[in-house]
Amino acid sequence: MARTGGCACGAVRYELASEPFDAGWCHCRTCQLNSGSPAMAFASVAIGDFVFTQGEALAGRFASSDFGHRKFCVRCGTPLLMEDNDSPETIDFSLATLDQPGEIAPGFHIFYASRIGWADAGDDLPRHDRSRRETGKGTLPC
Secondary structure (H helix, E strand, C coil): CCEEEECCCCCCEEEECCCCEEEEEECCHHHHHHHCCCCEEEEEEEHHHEEEEECHHHEEEEEEECCEEEEEECCCCCEEEEEECCCCCEEEEEHHHECCHHHCCCCCEECHHHCCCCCCCCCCCCECCCCCHHHCCCCCCC
């Protein structure tokens, strides 16, 4: 059974053709601004395994850094995914956009040094000041 998800207004829908991996919380400033929250929960899939099933033309794109870009619904603003030029084989998508987001739990925190002071994590997951080197995502901010 494939995992499905989409934006708040329902205009953009997607399906995952494989199980997500490397689920975590990102506390970088870009994710804070993109989500409007102290941190953003995400997971990764192979680039070809994130498939738009509806409204792909409504998935706006903006360069969030000099090495990557994000896609979002142009109608409601829901942040959908990030593509990193240094990891062209994967994408990171917003866990909360899944139809069943509770089925995949974050397992770590990245860019914890960038967290907002009043938003300490209330769990005992591993915390990384920058990115996790073992994810292969490098150490640049989002």
